[in-house]
Amino acid sequence: MRHIISILVENEPGVLSRVAGLFSGRGFNIETLNVAPTLTPGLSIMTITTHGDEQIIEQIIKQLRKLVTTLKVVDLTDSSSVEREMMLLRVDAEGIKRAEILRIVDIFRCKVVDVSPDELILEVTGEQGKLTALINLLQRYGIKEVARTGAVAMRRGMQG
């Protein structure tokens, strides 16, 4: 099963390598990985999506907690979390294709961030499923390039 794991780490040299090395050394897989500083100086959040059964995910979480540079590890997989990923897409948009693409852009609430005579760059955010759906839809127009941030996630506030 796919899991989103959020890791609060000391922002110091080598910390990414410690986390990545743990995954490769123990045969865990990383699907996406995102790192950025938090509001607290010296701390960063890493968000990793990975696959595994319950026992493997338990090992991954425990092993991450064991790293001396790790402060906190949370599994944000369940429904009480919000997940988002951003993607940039360079899509072929010559001639009459353009109008159709722009309609899809509208439906998916994407943004057009760059326009040229024969192509568009689109920006879209959403859950993994939404991004996959958009890719599937735009594939027939010709996607030339994709760049994705990998998922980030956050625990929701109080549930009604």
Place this chain on the structure above:
Amino acid sequence: MELSGAQILLESLRKEGVDVVFGFPGGAVIDIYDHLPDYPIKHVLVRHEQGAIHAADGYARASGKVGVCLVTSGPGATNTVTGIATAYMDSIPVVIFTGQVPTPLIGNDAFQEVDIVGITRSCTKHNYLVKDVASLAYTIKEAFYLASSGRPGPVLVDIPKDVQQAVTEYRYPKTIKMRSYNPTFEPNIKQVRKVADLIAKAKKPVIYAGGGVISANAHEELTWLARTFKIPVTATLMALGCFPGDDPLWLGMLGMHGTFAANHAINNADLILAIGSRFDDRVTGKVSEFAKKATIVHIDIDPTSIQKNVLVHVPVVADCRAFLLALNRELAPRLEEGAAAPSHDKWLAQVAGWAAEHPLTYSREGAVIKPQAVVETIYRLTKGKAIITTEVGQNQMWAAQFYRYHKPRTFISSGGLGTMGYGFPAAIGAQMAFPDKLVIDVAGDGSIQMCIQELATAVCYELPVKIVILNNGYLGMVRQWQELFYAKNYCATCMDAAPDFVRLAEAYGAVGYRVTDPAEVEKTLKEAFALPRPVIVDVIVDREENVYPMVPAGKSITEMLLV
């Protein structure tokens, strides 16, 4: 007080109570060596950096203190990697200081530059590259704290030459607090009660002790628990000595070369107390067949050890000693009420039956020396009071099986990594920790050659370490596997062109003996042990003797090949 980085290192070692450093100098650590004579720290100059790290490790295992190793950059650093991985696998507290090229040169492929922090990231508990002399003292404090707390392990500190030379105000922190590192020490009391309740109900309990009992110094509490409640005890290679080897409750080691009684007790128990052990594959054999009838309680200070290989019923994250103290406190009042535990007489009789059915044994016939008999003789002569180190392979297993360990930290062996060449330098380290004790390395003719150069170290520092080579002219354990599972295809296991170990010892300035006659073994060993000098006793043993019992790889631990 203003000090240079090199002085800060040495001053900090003094403050940490380090009395001996095992090392080898080089360009990137000359500054440290330049100041070394000013400090009350003994330095043992080894002949190869692998010897330094193993010696520091052996010192740590024998004494319980943090072992310290100091080497130069590049090859000096990489030569310690095997030893670091050895210490990591067995959770041994060691701090390794490596020199590094000056910071402006880092990344430039400078002479003797290597990214040792990158190389050792996966085999240290933690490691540091110190780029600013201002953070050096704090980093050293942290390194010692990390190495010796929680689940112990090696910590490496890489210090560039310019940082050693830079000067700063020196202040050594008294305490340390890390927001990202707070190992659990005390057990959850609810879990402790649960364990006490299980003990109260168990009819067939077994204690399966691991290295955590040794590193937490929990042997007394463990012994009290076992003797008070008549619970038989088995232990891993790492935990030999945590329970007296002559106690009727002692089952011997378990696992691949464990005793018949220990393995059968495990697979027939209704309650297993796994204390500071980690269900290693050499212990469990086929995992799906392991201890199927038992409720398993697992105590470990490292949460990652729990539920890793075997799913357990009652996990407890705690220091082994803290747990046992809490458990014994919980059980003591129940004992007075007579409600602590049912009688295990029937179970003990069953266990004793297994022990009688297939004790550890070997064929005593023939005119050749049996390696097991050599180990038994060592035990008899030393009355179990020596510190035994081992190399890896058959010698290691025989030393584990045929010598009875009564005290913790008297059996020193590379368990997890299985590092040939470990035993002799480790014996040097143990001898440095206990100059008056008899320290014996039980070796094979193969593995002793992997760090034989340390004979010069032993001679130089007048360390009366004894090496007993069980010489069968083979890489015996691999040969045994080839015999049993590879149709006797003895490829690359015959050690042709072995040196004359007696003359080799003499060439180094040590003493050498050779024994070929079974009648001479005891006399020669006695003479060797009495000499206040390093000695090699080259014992020519039965060439094709095997280690039994043996559980073939992938089989259940009760499917044993017996003598």
